Amino acid sequence: MTKAISVSGLHKSFGRTHALDGLDLEVETGEVHGFLGPNGAGKSTTIRVLLGLLRADAGAAQVLGRDPWADAVEAHRRIAYVPGDVTLWRNLSGGEVIDLYGRLRGGLDTRRRAELVERFELDPTKKGRTYSKGNRQKVALVAAFASDVDLLILDEPTSGLDPLMEEVFQRCVEEERERGRTVLLSSHILSEVEELCDRVSIIRKGRTVESGSLADLRHLTRTSVTAELAGAPNGLTRLPGVHDLDVQGHRVRLQVDTDKLDAVLRSLSETGVRSLTSTPPTLEELFLRHYQATDETESGAEVTAR
Amino acid sequence: MTATAETAAGTFAARSGGSRQLAGTGTLLRFALRRDRVLIPVWVGVNALMVLSMPGTIKGLYGTAAERADLMRQMETNSSLRALVGPVFDDGLGALTAWRVGLYAGALAAVMSLLIVVRHTRDEEESGRQEVVASGMVGRRAPLTAALLAAAVANAVLALLIAVGLAGQGAVGASALGLGVAGVGMLFATMAAIVAQLTESARLARGLTAAVLGGAFVLRAAGDSATDDGSSVLTWVSPLGWLENLRAFADERWWVPLLIAGATVAQGAVAYGLAGRRDLGMSFLPTRPGPAAGRLRTAGALAWRLQRGGVLGWSIGFFAAGVVYGGMTEGAADLVGDNEQAREIIERMGGQAGLTDAFVSAMVGMLGLIASLYVVASVLRLGGEETSGRAEPVLAGAVGRLRWAAGHLVIAFGGAALIMLLAGLGFAAGYGQDFGAILGACLVQLPAVWVIGGAAVLLHGLLPRAAVAAWAVAGAVLLLGWVGPALDVPQTVLDVSPYGHLPKLPGGEMSWSPVLVLVLIAGALVGAGLVGLRRRDLT
Numbered sequence: 001m002t003k004a005i006s007v008s009g010l011h012k013s014f015g016r017t018h019a020l021d022g023l024d025l026e027v028e029t030g031e032v033h034g035f036l037g038p039n040g041a042g043k044s045t046t047i048r049v050l051l052g053l054l055r056a057d058a059g060a061a062q063v064l065g066r067d068p069w070a071d072a073v074e075a076h077r078r079i080a081y082v083p084g085d086v087t088l089w090r091n092l093s094g095g096e097v098i099d100l101y102g103r104l105r106g107g108l109d110t111r112r113r114a115e116l117v118e119r120f121e122l123d124p125t126k127k128g129r130t131y132s133k134g135n136r137q138k139v140a141l142v143a144a145f146a147s148d149v150d151l152l153i154l155d156e157p158t159s160g161l162d163p164l165m166e167e168v169f170q171r172c173v174e175e176e177r178e179r180g181r182t183v184l185l186s187s188h189i190l191s192e193v194e195e196l197c198d199r200v201s202i203i204r205k206g207r208t209v210e211s212g213s214l215a216d217l218r219h220l221t222r223t224s225v226t227a228e229l230a231g232a233p234n235g236l237t238r239l240p241g242v243h244d245l246d247v248q249g250h251r252v253r254l255q256v257d258t259d260k261l262d263a264v265l266r267s268l269s270e271t272g273v274r275s276l277t278s279t280p281p282t283l284e285e286l287f288l289r290h291y292q293a294t295d296e297t298e299s300g301a302e303v304t305a306r
Numbered sequence: 307m308t309a310t311a312e313t314a315a316g317t318f319a320a321r322s323g324g325s326r327q328l329a330g331t332g333t334l335l336r337f338a339l340r341r342d343r344v345l346i347p348v349w350v351g352v353n354a355l356m357v358l359s360m361p362g363t364i365k366g367l368y369g370t371a372a373e374r375a376d377l378m379r380q381m382e383t384n385s386s387l388r389a390l391v392g393p394v395f396d397d398g399l400g401a402l403t404a405w406r407v408g409l410y411a412g413a414l415a416a417v418m419s420l421l422i423v424v425r426h427t428r429d430e431e432e433s434g435r436q437e438v439v440a441s442g443m444v445g446r447r448a449p450l451t452a453a454l455l456a457a458a459v460a461n462a463v464l465a466l467l468i469a470v471g472l473a474g475q476g477a478v479g480a481s482a483l484g485l486g487v488a489g490v491g492m493l494f495a496t497m498a499a500i501v502a503q504l505t506e507s508a509r510l511a512r513g514l515t516a517a518v519l520g521g522a523f524v525l526r527a528a529g530d531s532a533t534d535d536g537s538s539v540l541t542w543v544s545p546l547g548w549l550e551n552l553r554a555f556a557d558e559r560w561w562v563p564l565l566i567a568g569a570t571v572a573q574g575a576v577a578y579g580l581a582g583r584r585d586l587g588m589s590f591l592p593t594r595p596g597p598a599a600g601r602l603r604t605a606g607a608l609a610w611r612l613q614r615g616g617v618l619g620w621s622i623g624f625f626a627a628g629v630v631y632g633g634m635t636e637g638a639a640d641l642v643g644d645n646e647q648a649r650e651i652i653e654r655m656g657g658q659a660g661l662t663d664a665f666v667s668a669m670v671g672m673l674g675l676i677a678s679l680y681v682v683a684s685v686l687r688l689g690g691e692e693t694s695g696r697a698e699p700v701l702a703g704a705v706g707r708l709r710w711a712a713g714h715l716v717i718a719f720g721g722a723a724l725i726m727l728l729a730g731l732g733f734a735a736g737y738g739q740d741f742g743a744i745l746g747a748c749l750v751q752l753p754a755v756w757v758i759g760g761a762a763v764l765l766h767g768l769l770p771r772a773a774v775a776a777w778a779v780a781g782a783v784l785l786l787g788w789v790g791p792a793l794d795v796p797q798t799v800l801d802v803s804p805y806g807h808l809p810k811l812p813g814g815e816m817s818w819s820p821v822l823v824l825v826l827i828a829g830a831l832v833g834a835g836l837v838g839l840r841r842r843d844l845t
Contacts, residue, residue: 051702053844073706081702087695089612090432090507093596100602104703125595129506140699153702 002065004029004151004182005050010059012045012206019045021206022059027184029150032177034193034200035186038291042206043186044084047155050184051081064151077106080144084156084186086136088128094139095124101143113146119168133160145172152176152183158192170195190283202290209290214283221281221289222255225264230272239263250274327582330444334452338426339459346460349418352781354467356789357411357483360403361475363793374402382534386665389531389634392550400475400555404483409526410788411483412549413519415464415491419457420498420515426453428502428511431587440586450499450581454574457495461488479555482563486552489566493545494519496570499577506589513619520623520676522546524630531634545569605705609713612691613684617721620680621728624673628729631669632736632744635662663813666733666744673729674751675787675805677722678780681759684718689766689773692845707840715763715832722755740812747811753824754804758783760831767835770845 005027012020020042027033037043048054050063052072061068066075080101088097098117102108117124120138131139137160144152158169166189173196176183187193193200194214202210202217210217222243229250236245236252241260246253256264258281268276339346368374374397381387381394394405427450430436436449468484469477498515505511522544529541530550541547545566552562584590602608688711691697701710730748734741762776769775786795786803800806804827807820 048698048844051698053698053701055841055843072701073704076702077704079702081699083695083698085695086699089696091596092602092611093598093600095598096596096600096602099600100608101699101703103603104605104700104705106704124598127593127596130593 002029003027003062004031005033005061005063005184007046007050007061008059010046010049010061011057012042012049012054013057019206020049020056020059023203023206024208024211025201025203026211027182028199029182030177030180031198032173032183032185032196034197035184035203036188036193036200036287037203041203043203044155045206046203047081047153047184047186050153051076051079076104078150079153080105080147080149080151081153082137082140082144082155082157084159086133086140088131088136088139090127090129092128093125094122094128094131094135097128097139098124098143098146101140102147106148108143108146109148110146113142116142116146116172119172120165134162134165137161138165141169141172145176150181152181154183155186156188157185158187158189166192190287194283202287204290217286218281219258221258221286223258223261223281224255224279225253225261225268226277227252227268228274228276229268230274233268233271235267236264239267327445327447328451329448330442331448331451331455334426334439334444334448335455338422338452338456342422342425342456342460346418346422346456346463349414349421350460350464350467352785353411353414353418353464353487354471356414356785356793357403357407357468357487358471359793360407360789361399361472364399364402364406366794367792368402371397374398377402384661385531385534386634386661388534389527389631390665390668392526392530393534393536395535395553396556398475398555400472400479400483401553403472403475404479404554404556406792407789408483408487408549408554409523409546411468411487412490412546413523415461415487416494416519416545417516418460419491419495420512420519422457422460423453423495423498424502424508424511424515426456427499428505429508432506432508434587436586447578447581450577454492454495454499458492461491461495464488464491476555478558482552482558482560483554485563486549486554486566489563489570490545490549492570493566493573496573496577500573500580503577503580503584504590506587506591506593510615513616517619517623520627524627526550528630528634604713605700605703605710606713606716608700609687609710609717613687613714613717613721616680616684617717617724620721620725624677624725624729625732627673628732628734628748629736631673632733632738635665635669635733635737666737666740666812667747667810667814670729670733670744670747670751670811671787671805671808673748674726674755674808675784677726677751677755678758678783680725681718681722681755682762682776682780684721685715685759685762685766686773686776687718688714689770692770698844701844708836711763711836711839715759718759718762719756722759723749723752726751726755743812746816750808750811750816750821751805753821753828754808756828757804757824757831760828760835763835764831764838765835767838767842770842 003026005025007023007025010020010023011018023042023046025035025046035043045054049056049061050068052068052075055069063075064078068075088094098113099108102113120142122135122138122142128136137157141157144154158166161169170192173183173185185193185197197214199211199213200217201208229252232250233247233252236242236254239260240263241257242264243255252268254264368377378394378397391406392409395401430439430449439449465484465488468487469481472480472483494515497518498511501514502508502511505514523546525540525544526547529538529544529547530536532538532540536547536551541550548562548566551559553559580590602611697710701707726748727745730745733748734744737744758780761779762773765776766773783803783805786800787805790800790803804824807824809815809817809820
């Protein structure tokens with residue numbers, strides 16, 4: 001499979017700020033790729049480089065097999081972009097903007113446009129200034145999903161959408177995947193990422209700290225275990241990968257690196273287990289671990305990112 | 307509120323939202339002055355400098371009392387000259403200063419004031435910034451009050467500078483002139499305050515108020531060409547005519563400042579009434595729905611859709627100004643014949659030999675200078691689209707940056723040609739003869755207009771954050787063109803302005819070389835700006 005987006009060692013500075021500091025990103029054709037990171041990590045800068053709006057200081061980037069800076073116009077024919085903060089022209093109607101955006105790309109499927117306007121419950125006759133934030137977002141989303149393109153770049157596209165519309169959005173992204181299109185989805189809504197994305201890349205301070213499928217990433221974090229034992233636990237402290245051990249009589253609570261879970265379970269069953277709850281890491285925990293900017297997690301991330 | 311306080315005023319306050327309508331004005335005013343810490347000093351400084359340097363210049367040009375008396379006689383007998391700068395009421399240095407720069411100082415104060423007011427009222431609402439501010443301890447009328455006070459501060463400083471700086475010519479006259487100029491400023495501040503309540507777009511609010519100012523300029527000129535003492539109805543309709551009729555340094559009419567103050571207060575009251583009865587961000591003109599499907603196919607079509615209103619407004623304005631000026635030209639020469647001294651005066655205003663030709667040339671030159679404002683406004687739409695984030699999705703489509711920019715630039719440069727052509731047509735229609743010569747005179751202004759446009763393209767391409775400096779370029783050229791010749795500015799400085807190199811038509815020799823050189827310079831500036839735009843990051 002060819003890569004829809006392939007970025008390596010991307011650098012971009014604004015004055016003294018290093019927005020991108022050697023960022024890598026690989027997006028396979030046909031996948032929905034989550035692009036995550038705390039505020040100011042460089043997500044939007046990366047996207048703007050991929051769209052040829054910014055020129056990278058160093059590093060290589062290819063979008064749909066083209067150079068995003070030199071070949072911008074040809075590449076954009078096959079790309080639809082939805083910014084996180086959609087600003088519209090105050091005296092143009094939403095419908096006019098949808099059609100304009102579509103024509104500036106590869107063209108617009110009018111049947112799908114009508115269907116999407118219906119599904120998103122958008123009034124296309126209203127003028128730009130009268131739309132709420134969510135409705136402005138819908139204008140850009142309808143234009144993107146109805147466009148005849150290969151790659152959708154969505155930068156926090158659902159900020160401002162209500163839960164029903166969020167639902168519609170998720171179904172639209174799934175349809176895009178079924179049609180073989182590639183989606184790069186930058187988002188802070190973790191349930192959305194979990195639902196939609198085949199793979200994710202997490203960036204922080206302009207660098208990729210993690211990339212892979214969600215299952216892969218889960219493997220790198222801790223599972224919490226609560227157990228009611230038959231007797232006093234024994235030897236748990238000596239096991240590798242155990243953290244936050246809390247023993248109260250026969251009751252045990254601990255955190256364990258997910259790849260070391262096996263040894264812990266064996267040790268527990270030696271004592272005899274009455275009841276056991278094991279909670280896989282939530283996405284929130286996964287992200288908090290990567291988002292938190294302490295030196296410890298920084299070096300840990302370095303190692304696991306390899 | 308106690309029952310005894312239920313006076314008429316009290317119930318009015320309660321009906322219109324309580325007695326805390328002005329809460330937060332002080333904070334907002336300080337904030338406004340802080341935001342305008344560059345804007346206000348520059349506008350006030352340039353204006354005061356222009357006024358204060360005038361007595362010395364006039365002394366240089368008309369050194370003896372006899373020369374000044376002669377100038378005054380000329381103005382009395384020549385309607386075209388009066389149309390340009392208004393009648394002279396006294397031959398003292400102070401009176402001549404007030405005559406020569408009073409109108410321009412008043413117009414500059416008006417522009418400054420309308421910019422300040424719209425910037426702190428409708429601009430803030432349109433951008434949505436006002437929403438958070440208004441959610442604080444801020445009364446419904448506080449933003450408007452703060453904006454008007456900011457304008458008042460600027461105008462008061464200007465009045466003080468003029469009154470003190472010209473006190474050597476007579477303290478009473480200096481105070482009158484300062485008061486008049488600041489009064490016109492506040493008159494347009496309150497007018498902008500009303501317009502800002504009526505439109506949802508700050509751009510439109512600025513445009514409409516500026517159109518009123520343009521109308522005032524033209525009406526005053528028409529009135530003064532008809533009478534020699536400023537008593538025409540047309541002059542009295544124009545606020546700039548009031549400033550003239552204040553007769554600073556020439557037996558001042560103190561009731562005129564009262565008239566200005568009364569009109570200012572009345573307009574302010576209307577604006578206040580509207581401001582308290584309106585929803586935030588909304589206007590009194592309702593928004594109509596638009597088409598559900600669009601026909602805009604290209605970035606160029608989008609650019610035209612966005613700019614067509616502006617082009618239309620400028621076209622109407624230029625055509626109308628042309629008709630009025632053309633009408634004033636008629637018979638200008640017959641009244642006094644070709645008079646050596648009158649010609650000299652007009653030459654100092656940028657005209658050319660032959661009285662009628664000189665008048666036409668000066669008027670057309672003035673329109674050419676004003677066209678530079680159009681071209682800058684139009685080119686800077688690029689910057690507006692870019693910084694607002696609206697350019698981003700367009701450029702994320704299959705649209706090259708050059709194609710995107712070209713859409714706006716065609717309108718900027720082609721539109722400049724259109725409005726000058728329309729001004730020429732109007733002028734010729736109003737005058738009724740010399741069709742070709744007048745059209746030619748209008749079109750020959752274009753290379754200079756384009757150079758200013760080219761400078762704006764260059765700034766936007768290379769230094770997008772400093773692109774507003776293009777307004778300073780246009781403003782400097784405008785000032786040089788209007789008062790530069792009168793101020794006896796050294797030729798090397800005048801030569802900086804592209805307008806200084808244009809052949810003086812009609813009447814003068816047509817020479818193609820400066821015209822071609824200016825076109826080439828404009829082309830080079832545009833080219834360099836576009837290269838810069840293609841290479842830089844989008845802001």
